[in-house]
Amino acid sequence: MRLLADHTPAPGERWIYSAGFNAGPALADTGRIDVELADLARLSDAGARIALLSHQGSAKDGTARHLDHLAEYLTRRLGRPVRYLPENTTARARAAARELSPGGITLFGNTRLDPGEERGDPELARTLAGLGDRVAIGGFSKAHRRHASNTGLLDHLPGWAAAGLVGEARALDPWAAGAGSGSVDGPSVAVLGGVKPEKTLIGLRGLTRTHHLVIPGGVVLNTLLAVTGHRIGRSELGSDPEGCARVAREVLARTGGAGIHLPRVVVAAGPDGALRHLPLDRGVPDDHAIVDFEVQPGAIELLRRAGRVLVAGTPGRHAEGNRHAAAAVLAARAHAPEGTLLLGGDTVAELPWAGPRSTGGGSALQYLVEGTCAVFEALAANAARTDPTAHRPDPAPAPARSRPR
Template identity: 25%
Template structure:
């Protein structure tokens, strides 16, 4: 079912509660000892929605989570620093409330003129956020005439600020970023230009089983990397040394590998070491992993084979690193894939990349601007590609089509 978008509502003079994704990395300024925003990519992604509401004369009330404060206030995870940064990106002064619901917030909003913006404190400071409690959702709903969800990265969470409040405020619509993400990811999932190549990495095969099964319907190749490789390998009877394996998923992995055998590719070789901490690869193994060693990255033969598949693609989907990307010695496979995807995009392929480590690899390698679409969601991207339910989208108002 299609959902209403921002263009379907008149925000003039209305209180517009916008769920944004300002879950951004913070750093401390040595001069002021105050936290500052280290990467504002997600903040900038929300600007089209915020500016639309301001330009059309609505009151923009922004809510977001930041980090994992555990349901109680944490000064290190306050959104105050984000409000300061947002103030530098838009013409209108950004107000900040140290509360998220209640009379003080109501008074602050009532005192705002049309075309003004306020950012409320971290929603996860209240335990009712993750619990999707009625009280917290009611408190948020009391602030709004219109609800806009523009936080695609949180759309797979049934929290009070995503699903709960949307069920209480009508209309509840998609923002510009949410609309763009849904349109692009649905298109590459259901009607990709062929050949389509999907690159899936990361730690857990359990997170991606549904995605593999759905993408196998249209993909020419699914290229597997990361620790999820070793669950597949062990399930298929290979030795994986001490590599990370989801023992409780072996039978499911074997079934999935058999079902998708015509398109699923596992690494031909692996960079291995006795431990991550050594920071020094012990060698490259073709096939099985030696006893006592850990598979930590794809090897050079795999990089070449995967790059060849990517070069032939018209559509590319990438989610998840090829190795332990956080450690330089085991980041080379991921960086090589980033280069291959960027080159294919330069040559006309449509590429979509999502997931924190994959996007980090693009940023580190300086190739993010050579990708067709960099998704702001990791888990949400996977669930949408799988065709699974996303509570933050399901709760929005249906469009009459």
């Protein structure tokens, strides 16, 4: 694939920069924004005209909102005005993109305000492509998404990979190799949490093959408990309960449950918010929901001895004060921060951790498990299609991703 770092921009070039800011008005963590600043400044300094696209929230649950707070932050950080136009598919938006002055930057409306974005609607992608002549793809946190403003744009315009996208992937390479090659001293442990289905569909399926122990929390844990016949009350099962349940059954059939931590005690919240520590074998009352759990002593000891630990998602509802499992994991790794990697924007923002971090959640999981992401495949196909004379060497064999059990 083509790298933006290898391209020398020229005055007047019309760029669409597909970023992955996904930061709310509080700007609690700006890592996903800051990683794009150098590329934006370089294009602007060279006189390129930049139509900036990004997302925040989701149309599916009504959390998508306008991005004027991002334009204000970008203006401060870049030291130049970044205009905000709260639309991206209208004639007004196309005119604004055409009228950008050399070096000018306009942030257009939240792509996820349109339901077609998350469906990868090809017509929406075609319309968005009218904002420029070439596209730079940033936002590693969305690298696994086949969305209209991500992979969809690459069906219409020549594309380049931005430095932040490439840098995040390269930073993950040692973790991918370490998980599968046996080159790391000590066992490897993965902690999975949160509510997104990829934690089960990608994480549980893949990391149970490459890690000695997987400690599930959040929807991953609730799904495993449900398919093994435990009563889980009104515990959250996420947006794809059937798909996650199918994968959980497949993993349990393959592993027999070996290498998967299931707690003996869960923390459940009642209808009044009161918390109860409940033995798992007694089940969770119908009006309670699992919000946390107690990590078993054997798992704590393995965490202490582990050569590598991945934490992909908070294992309990950390933002609501349910921190038993997270505190136990982080305390067990306090002596080895360099061997512990946190994945995902919410995880990084919520957990008190100063060690290695990646803003990618589902994208980092996909990259670690499969060795690629949807946007890298789309960028490679785009380069082959739009630059057929470029020399591309034969692909090297993929690195081993599994450890014999």
